Amino acid sequence: MTEKTKLVRIATRKSALALWQAEFVKAQLEHFHDDVRVELVPMSTQGDIILDTPLAKIGGKGLFVKELEQAMLDGRADIAVHSMKDVPVEFPDDLELHVICEREDPRDAFVSNNFANIDALPQGAIVGTSSLRRQCQIRALRPDLEIRDLRGNVNTRLAKLDSGQYDAIILAAAGLIRLEMGERIRDFIEPEVSLPANGQGAVGIECRINDEVTKALLAPLEHSETRIRVNAERAMNRHLEGGCQVPIGAYALVDGDQVHLRGLVGAIDGSEILRDEISGHVDDAEKLGIELAKKLLAQGADKILADVYRDA
Numbered sequence: 001m002t003e004k005t006k007l008v009r010i011a012t013r014k015s016a017l018a019l020w021q022a023e024f025v026k027a028q029l030e031h032f033h034d035d036v037r038v039e040l041v042p043m044s045t046q047g048d049i050i051l052d053t054p055l056a057k058i059g060g061k062g063l064f065v066k067e068l069e070q071a072m073l074d075g076r077a078d079i080a081v082h083s084m085k086d087v088p089v090e091f092p093d094d095l096e097l098h099v100i101c102e103r104e105d106p107r108d109a110f111v112s113n114n115f116a117n118i119d120a121l122p123q124g125a126i127v128g129t130s131s132l133r134r135q136c137q138i139r140a141l142r143p144d145l146e147i148r149d150l151r152g153n154v155n156t157r158l159a160k161l162d163s164g165q166y167d168a169i170i171l172a173a174a175g176l177i178r179l180e181m182g183e184r185i186r187d188f189i190e191p192e193v194s195l196p197a198n199g200q201g202a203v204g205i206e207c208r209i210n211d212e213v214t215k216a217l218l219a220p221l222e223h224s225e226t227r228i229r230v231n232a233e234r235a236m237n238r239h240l241e242g243g244c245q246v247p248i249g250a251y252a253l254v255d256g257d258q259v260h261l262r263g264l265v266g267a268i269d270g271s272e273i274l275r276d277e278i279s280g281h282v283d284d285a286e287k288l289g290i291e292l293a294k295k296l297l298a299q300g301a302d303k304i305l306a307d308v309y310r311d312a
């Protein structure tokens, strides 16, 4: 290691997907900089250790990032790589989300060994998902299906499907594609049927706010179009106070200098689903997210979400 070599340590969870994302960022950093050496610092988080309890009951997604953030604050690591979907809205004072990388396919994926798509499922078929967002949209479409909880990392979920516990499961297409299991996807569920979660398919990189050296190294990984889309989606969620586990979808597309954002809030049983959309200039992405949240609240999203939190 020459004197000029800079070391970047990546705090990462040990799941296959987390490791893939960390390796991806490592390769990107090495691609853009000859003088950088990257090390992975794998660690277990509370979210990985407690596997048998629905996430909403044990404190939500923050459980997956707390240990990683502490490692950066303590100087044991320099960056953390996250699925944007799992990044809480608030950051500790000394950390920031510095980069958002180019998005993978944001759609939900239908995975089954026996059926080609949701329409092909027989009456009363068992579908696995722990996402309230997926659950409410599937129930609205097919009230006859039985939705059962499905937790664990991607491989665990596929193993549960293969052992016959479910007729089909719904996963993020991005995770399967990244892990080279894209061939397991029987059908990509279009956003009109299942509006994706805010940030789904996008990877973000968190670092210390005052770490100018690392921030400069990360800069080439930024993807501006993905940033605009995810900013709009996250702003909507934030304004709805979409906590850890919520039946909220938010999905933005960019066309030239315009951003188009769709939002959805639904009752868990699918009995009520609010949808709305908004368009405007890319510079106003976050404002548009907040405006769309306000439109949904005016239609009754506050009441639906209050019911969800009461029952959780």
Ligand SMILES: NCc1[nH]cc(CCC(=O)O)c1CC(=O)O
Binding pocket: 083, 084, 085, 086, 170, 171, 172, 173, 174, 175, 199, 200, 201, 202, 203
């Ligand atoms: N909730 C867990 C999670 N976080 C990110 C992904 C997939 C990859 C992504 O959205 O970037 C998944 C799995 C899933 O929802 O099926």
